[in-house]
Amino acid sequence: MARELVISIDAMGGDHAPQAIVEGTALAQIRIPKVKFLLHGDHAKLQQLMVPHQALAKVSQIRHCDDVVAMDEKPGQALRKGRNSSMWRAIDSVKAGEAQVVVSAGNTGALMAMAKFQLRTIEGLSRPAIAAIWPTIRGQSVVLDVGANIDQDARQLVDFALLGEAFARAVFGLERPSVGILNVGSEDMKGHEEVKAAAQTLKDSSLPIRFYGFIEGHDISAGTVDVVVTDGFTGNIALKTAEGTARLVGHYIRGAMQRSLFSKLGYV
Amino acid sequence: MARELVISIDAMGGDHAPQAIVEGTALAQIRIPKVKFLLHGDHAKLQQLMVPHQALAKVSQIRHCDDVVAMDEKPGQALRKGRNSSMWRAIDSVKAGEAQVVVSAGNTGALMAMAKFQLRTIEGLSRPAIAAIWPTIRGQSVVLDVGANIDQDARQLVDFALLGEAFARAVFGLERPSVGILNVGSEDMKGHEEVKAAAQTLKDSSLPIRFYGFIEGHDISAGTVDVVVTDGFTGNIALKTAEGTARLVGHYIRGAMQRSLFSKLGYV
Incomplete structure (x- = not known):
């Protein structure tokens, strides 16, 4: 019997959270329909954002918490002061066995520190990796x-x-x-x-x-x-x-296209 | 009084040597016309290759030598056995004060080893860099x-x-x-x-x-x-x-152009 998969989500972490997180979760729900979600964050905001996503709302639970780990917060500080944050709580759901996976688009350093502190690594492995x-x-x-x-x-x-x-x-x-x-x-x-x-x-x-x-x-x-x-x-x-190189090549192509367009238009 | 600039060239080093080297040197002569060249390598071959490049021939001297450092030769081996190679001789011209710069498209490891051995580094610097x-x-x-x-x-x-x-x-x-x-x-x-x-x-x-x-x-x-x-x-x-990424982006663009071309042609 396959166990039900539950994904725990830090709904407040990331540059465009919580809106981008809810929209992303709604997309995930379409792609992997058998999964359930636990969303950690501001209950009122999340409920509001889920109104247009009723299919998602049906398979999701919102868990309220007040704090958010800032994107520029130092990992040590987040670890000491972030126990009421959406990130900590999202990880905690995995520790408690309520979810099997945790997802966060927030502060990477804080996420690594909190995850290592709460979940430890698999036995025999000394360090997590990204x-x-x-x-x-x-x-x-x-x-x-x-x-x-x-x-x-x-x-x-x-x-x-x-x-x-x-x-x-x-x-x-x-x-x-x-x-x-x-x-x-x-x-x-x-x-x-x-x-x-x-x-x-x-x-x-x-x-x-x-x-x-x-x-x-x-x-x-x-x-x-x-x-x-x-x-x-x-x-x-x-x-x-690699990211910088892709951007550079894009810059060259845009430049070439514009020059080509300008020459077709005779520099009007 | 500006000193005359002489560039010493390993004419036999590199994947498409000596032809590509002579053609490249001819281009350099057009871009920087006041420079003179010392080309090290097979005299007969180099003289032949310079026939279409008379402007280059006028400002160049060919110095014959018999050996070439192979592209897969180990630096230590090249250092021990490569004293009659075009690479060694090209570097030696700088050591002897006949040239101010040496250029080689050959085996990088061998070039670093030979250059460090013959020319040393500037006082106070421990290692050369590429x-x-x-x-x-x-x-x-x-x-x-x-x-x-x-x-x-x-x-x-x-x-x-x-x-x-x-x-x-x-x-x-x-x-x-x-x-x-x-x-x-x-x-x-x-x-x-x-x-x-x-x-x-x-x-x-x-x-x-x-x-x-x-x-x-x-x-x-x-x-x-x-x-x-x-x-x-x-x-x-x-x-x-970065080189790999540029190639990947090129691959994507070719793919997109071909698909676009095929769709315009209706897959004929």
Whole structure:
């Protein structure tokens, strides 16, 4: 018997909360109709926002709380003072077993700190990671860590490989996702000690993981592997560099289109 | 009195050498007509290739040598066995004072090793860096290191800031280029110890350098600063990730254009 899936939502977290959160949840309800939702936040506002979304309202419960974690609040401060926040309460629903998943678009640092404090990590894993779903020429890949940690640590990289592999099986539905470690070259001798040690562990191990080896920056978008493993410092910079590059290319295209349009109009 | 500028060229290094190298040198001769060239490589082949480029031939000397450093040769091996290579000889012309600049499109690792061995670094600088000229929304920036080193080291980052600043003054002609350190956030508290220590040194210092502070990955293409300083591991991955992203966007656009073309043609 499949257990009923309940998603706990920080309805007040994020730049355009709570409106964007309610609208997003309504979209999710259409895409995955069997799921139920717990929305944490300002009861009156949320009830109002749900009026146009009756299908959502039917499968949702609103849990009132007064506080919101600010986007610029420091993680330590949020952890100490945020116990009445929508973010804390949303996580707490998972801890209490009322929901299986928590979603927040709010302050990332605070979310990592609160989630680690309340839920701990899976036994044997020292640190959580932030995973990004990255569009590729072949479809999509998962890249982690993209900023939860800033250390270079072989053990952490191995943990991220296991987490990412499980994510790709669960979310992408792949049977045997391939896993690569991001490096400055694909040869075994390249890179610093931590990436070399992590690769050695993944190669030697008897874990049922399809380890591809090292990949380079351009392999991420090429989709060379399903799971890209990297430290949070490098991953964060790679992700934001990619975003910046996409914006730059867009800028070039807009410029070219405008010039072409102007020349057609004879500069009127 | 301005000294005559002589550029020493490894005419045999690179994927499409020597033809692409001679053609590139001919273009350079048109753009910077007062410069002279020393081309190192196979005399007969180079002379043949220069027949269509008489303006270049007039300001060039060919220096014959028999060997070429292979693109996949290990730096240590190239250093030991490559003394008769076009790359070694091209660098040697600078050492001998016959040229002021050396250019090679060949094996990067071998070039770094040979250049460091023959020319040493400027006094006070421990390591050379590879600098990339990066297109931005504002024009161009210089990013370094993009792969000569793989260490995270505060002292090296400070050196790269000074090198990059001098490069931006000399090559971009800027009077007071701005310098930023690549990090996972722009706040002072973000990042690992090495980037924090380097930022502190650049801030405290009495050096005539316009230090902007930390920048993030998306700031590179935005052109937030003229000089982007980073360790070679992160810089190499950022550069290749940007290249991969540009290719991905190109792929999307081609796909969209083809679909649009096919729909106009009614799938004939």
